[in-house]
Amino acid sequence: MSSPKRKSGQWMQQLDERILEHLAEDGWSTPAMIVEDRRFRDLQASEARVRERCRKLTERELVEPVHTEMYEITTWGLAYLRGDLDAAMLRRWQH
Numbered sequence: 001m002s003s004p005k006r007k008s009g010q011w012m013q014q015l016d017e018r019i020l021e022h023l024a025e026d027g028w029s030t031p032a033m034i035v036e037d038r039r040f041r042d043l044q045a046s047e048a049r050v051r052e053r054c055r056k057l058t059e060r061e062l063v064e065p066v067h068t069e070m071y072e073i074t075t076w077g078l079a080y081l082r083g084d085l086d087a088a089m090l091r092r093w094q095h
Helices: 014-026 031-036 047-059 075-082
Strands: 063-067 070-073
Touching: 014 031, 014 047, 014 063, 014 070, 014 075, 031 047, 047 063, 047 070, 070 075
Parallel strands: none
Antiparallel strands: 063 070
């Protein structure tokens, strides 16, 4: 079975996809827990870098914070992973 064709935005990085995949599998996680996942070793991602990308994914509403340093994937994030959402169309959330 082939994986879905994901539609990423220019703002996205490979690290973002791995974070979304991790959160889809684990339900929730922290940047410290994420960098311990074997999928992140080849990216040599630091905890600070993962935290920064989680914030970017939060701005686009693909993940949401559930507590300080704890994130979970949103319905939109899951739709992106299925190939049902074009991330280029997501506007940056301003608070």
